[in-house]
Amino acid sequence: MALEDYRADVLRCSRCSYCKWIPFDHVKSWRFAKGCPSIDYNKFQSYSAAGRLVTGLSLMDGRCDVTDRVIDVAFKCQLCGSCDVACKVCRYDMEPLLALHELRFKLVEEGHTLPQNTPVMEGFRKEHNMLMKPKGQGGKWADGLKVKDLSKEKAEVAFHAGCRSSYDRDLAQVPSVSASILQKAGVDFGILGKAETCCGGRAFHMGYRADFTSAAKHTVKTWTNAGVKTVVTPCADCFHTFRRLYPEVGSQVEVLHMVEFVDRLVKQGKIKLSRPVTMKITYHDPCHLGRQGEPYVPWKGKERKIFGQAVVYDPPRPRYNGAKGVYEPPRNVLKAIPGLELVEMERIKEASWCCGAGGGVREAYPEFSSWTAGERIEEAMSTGAEAIVSACPWCERNFMDAVNAIGGTMKVFDVMDLVQQAI
């Protein structure tokens, strides 16, 4: 695909502003009505999804050149997908999120990159992680775990930790707890451990399509060689990448997030969450597990018009609008923990506010990233919760940093942390 393929999307944009807000039916207050962190922080119209679509059109039509402003507009966005969900409340023909991706791909492919991204991508290419750490440092979370090494052995289930929790000491317990749970449940699984490479999702979102494709193909090949049929991960970013982006490079594995797996195990009685954890918590839906965590549906087709001008697709095009995101499994797991009181924020599920880390924003625009997380922490605090719980180490890192920045007391947990306490 190319940006030109989304020309019609731009021309058919009604400039309705829905992309800036959560679906209006869900607005419960003045304070927490916004959906798009980018325009909320940066203010100018360009920073909305509609604004970016127009920027793309202006570039395509030669109405403007690539300026610093254009690059800022294109990259100062977490690609959280809130705009996509809101737009699709009323539209069946628009794909704003895909168009936003294409804008980035176009700029990167033409050499217009963010200087801040250069060291990150060098690290990705050389060290196979997005944290600019030497590759040997990852995988320490697995130390002491007796588990299959997929680089040498076969297993039908692969557990993929993800580079955030592999390389971030504060989050290392997430994969290690997850792996122990799998072990307790008697799952025959393997890991790549220190040999695990970044899923490539973050590189994709930063606009580096070729780098992503290369990394993805490598990982798919490794799984194929190891006989993997199912991939389980506790990282929402990786989950989304494997579920939605990898099939385009030939992956056919089943993809599950740990919360889905644990939800299954609890329902099957294979693990019991019987130890009370007395706490009032709120749950944050990660973008990549929630609205962007919908199952992949392969499609190749084209636009057709009915009733004269109404746009449909042949065959019918799958609709990614956040309806089938992974919302209930993490909630089921949390509700199954005795003593835990779950209170919901205003913006949840498909209307969730982004943690701020995605799309390369944490790396390139730390202030904006922190502000976005801070907004979410404010929202969490408004519920009276003591802790914010999520299912993505990127979200958790961003929240922890935001809490520290404001000197707050809100605790940050992964679902697996609480599962570990409750088992």
Next chain:
Amino acid sequence: MAFSKEAYRALEDIVGPDNISDDPALLDTYAFQYLAETVRPNHSRYMPRPVAAIMPCTTEEVQAIVKVCNRYRIKVKAYSTGWYHFVGAIKPEDDTVQLDLRRMDRILEIDEKNMFAVIEPYVICAQLQAEVMKLGLNINIIGAGASTSILASATSLAGWGPSTFWMGSNPDNLLGVEWVTPAGDIVRTGSLGSGDGWFCGEGPGPSVRGVMRGNFGALGGLGVFTKCAIKLVHWPGSSQLDITGTIPAYRLPLQENFRAYTIAIPTWDAWADCFYKIYDNEIGYVFHRQFNLAGADLAGAFWLMYIDPTKTLNDVEQMVKQPEIKKLTDELRISFQLILAGRSVRDIELQDKILDQILAEVGGWKVKRFCEQDMAEFTNLYFARMGHKHLNFVWVGGYMGSWMQGGTPDYVKGYQPIAAAQLARDQKSGLLVQSGGDALMGCGSGVAGGGHMALEQFVCYDPADHDSVDTVIKDMHGATADAVAHGYPPGKEALYLSVGMKDEDLYAARRRAPQPFFRYQWKIKQAFDPNDVGDRMYMTLPPEDETTD
């Protein structure tokens, strides 16, 4: 005077470098507008670029910006949420500074007991409604929906919608206003100007607010409105909308004191009679002909498709052929929606009884399928929050509203068959969405309490297809011609087309007005905008007309 670096610096000094830009790509996002393709060369989606986009945060900043623009003779154009091709720069030869008011987004006060709220321009209906619902209050949300700025519709455009019948229109509900005039003065209207608070928009003596807006507002062409107070109304529902359902088919379960009906009527004469009886009996919290916007031939299938989250527009193609949908389509041809809200259970029961009697008298009935739980709950939510209004664009992104001449129900029913025939004719080529005529939508009453309404025809086209755009423009001219041929004034489409017309042609049309109000608007402009920094969306006749009178 061309826009100079000096002028830019003067503006930058007011708001700081982060809140102003003249980057071409950024300015293009202000130029890109809904309906631009109907008036711009080559059906471009871009109106003329402003020379700068600037984001003030306070009234004082707005005033300072306006004064700079007076000094340098730059047009000032402010918008809140920024929708419509007339909210930005209009003429390429004018230097226009676009004020983007999104930083002025606070709810300043909610006075529950005295039932008003004070807001800035960027507060949208959804936000204010959510806050006041917590207090058992509600606001009139205009037909364009929850995404719109209350201040903008109250001060600068129209301001009526499905709830106007009971809740009042936004101009009715407008109390004190803070206005930065084109000359850069700050005028506060009513009690606000006297320092007595926001609660009254009239006086002292005659009301200055008469300058600000009439049947519609100045469309950004007469200064900047920076704050206003808006009257609130009672909400007999729960403090929060408890939404169920899967996106996009959200629903709002009906509480025991609410009803959500789609009503069908056998003839247009009976339809008018029905409206008058509803007015006389004062029932109807929300009263609107909404679902027909999808077109006479497609509305039944479309709405049933929409409330099923597993379906897409592809499904409409087959659904429309099903026998029960065909029957429903015929049933819906003359229909409208009515939300009843009782202040008590006995009240709602009586309202139900009254409605049944009215229907018995006019031969109308409740459309069974649309009154079943799923559709009723969707209808309830649709009108409670008006958060799905951009379904106007659902078919392919282009929607043009035409006709909409206001009058009594007896008057409006007169143009229904003309509009229906006109649309059916124009849709034949297949270059418009063939939704079937009529595709008319409109308030139960655009004047509070009943008695005056309008029906707007939904003409849907593909803005990405030049032939489709050509056809909708022809349709706009056709609608005007058909209206005038039958003794009606031009409709809404004339306003849209006027944005792209030459000054001389606009003046020629205005001179044909039977009474001299355009001349008076010129005098008002002279008095309040001596340096002509407001653009031509505030509609006047040229100064030469004065001297020839």
Next chain:
Amino acid sequence: MDNKKKTLIGIVGKENVLEYQKSLETYARDQSFVLPIEPWFVVRPKNMEEVQAIVKWANESTTPLVPMSSGAPHFHGDTVPSVPEATLVDLSRMSAIRRIDRRNRMAVIEPGVTYSQLQPELAKEGLRLTTPLLPRRTKSVIASLLERQPTIIPRYQYSMTEPLRNLGVVWGNGDILYTGEAGGSVYSLEDQWKAGGRQVDPKGPGQTDYLRFVTGAQGTMGIVVWASVKCELLPDVHKVFFIATEKLEALIEFSQRLQRLRLGDEVLLLNNSQLANILGKGIDHIITLRGALPHWVLIMGVAGRALFPEEKAAVQEKDISDLAQYFGLKLLSAIPGVTNREVLDTLINPSGEPYWKFKYKGGCQDIFFLTTLDKTPQFIKTMYSVAETLKYQASEIGIYIQPQHQGVEHHCEFSLPFDPEDWKEVTRVKELYCKASEELIGQGAYFSRPYGMWANMVYNRDVQGTIALRKIKQIFDPKNVMNPGKLCF
């Protein structure tokens, strides 16, 4: 002067031009404290064309004009010339009811039409018009509505100018421009009706709300020659109920809630003095009633109309009763000393003779302003305090609070009865009127209708508003012939 008279006779005919003399004293002064100035002429046009001719002549000859529609007595000084050599334009000959339209509930009337004249005609069509509180028999409907006199049914007041809709106006410069939807069409009302126009929408035409320039204007912008008004259905069932309390504060939340729920037709709050003034049949009866009536009474009319009127009234009554109970109040169907029927009949009809405000002492001065209901106790306290200082008997002050605009604005009125033959009382009331007005304005009472001495007080507080109004005046009456000296002109 002779030339002027000759021209006027040429316009309206000899019998309709009155040269000022003692018998026309009612035109030179009114019940207010404004200085009386005699007009030179009183002229009585019959139609819009004659009015336009008069206004054009006034511009040519720089003659001040003072329009007047109602008959005497007048109260606020707005119909007394503020400058010499004025010509009073008495519109009472223009007294046609042009059209009554039951289906659209609209009536089109001329300025000389009074409530006494209009209501019975509307009733024949099953309609009625919401009225101010006991208007005098000679009160012009248009004059009352133009001056935003509060009406007693707040539920129908969707905006402060309701039920006034469209106007035919001869502006101060002699131009004719109608307001509202009528302004967007041809001048002939008959042709508008033929084309289906009913003068319903008050806004516009275009991007200006011309109605707003004429309302509250005290005749300083132009002369209204016709108006369309929105009527309500005549009720089939109509009762009144009362809530009686010692303190006003006890009624506030209940009244606010009543408005919010749009319960009741007539809703007004009166203190015992004011209610006694209204219901009393003479001085003694007024004094007796004042003693017998509760200190504060909220009166509610409950009506049923159109379909199921009895049930409509019954449901409202029950809902109001529940509401009263919630606030610990009791809904009464009678108050001591007077029957339910008497109260209702009094409320919905114009005042008898003498005008009700004169019944007690022969004279009365009113201080009134707009506020929100929660602030009224504070203003009452101020009024009483000033009265006490000036030794005016506070218990004689009549207080009338009228919810408006469906309960947002409230008209708060203090009636100060006095004996006009007793110079001490006159002096005292004058002083009370001035001092109390100053204090009340200083505390935030909004004098939205700034008559007489209030004008300076009010406009001094709103500089930019005053400048804006003068610009508007300059547009519509550049030679300032329309009632000069009023407001800020």
